[in-house]
Amino acid sequence: MLMQAITAQQRHQAAQETTIQRKIVTDDEKETIYALTRQGLAVKAIADKLDLGYSTVYNYRRHEVRRMRNNGSI
Secondary structure (H helix, E strand, O other), X not given: OHHHHHHHHHHHHHHXXXXXXXXXXXXXXXXXXXXXXXXXXXXXXXXXXXXXXXXXXXXXXXXXXHHHHHHOOO
């Protein structure tokens, strides 16, 4: 009985695993992230709009915010 429960749990976890799809972010996508950051969009909104990963957008958005701070735009 215990083995059946463990096996069922392992099958469930295997079914829940997601595949990671990596792609190279193009220069146009980077510029779009920068532009949307300047417009004040949130990371989730940008990620959904461009169909990119949240962490990818977050990193590029962080670069743009730093650049804006250094230029005195903020």
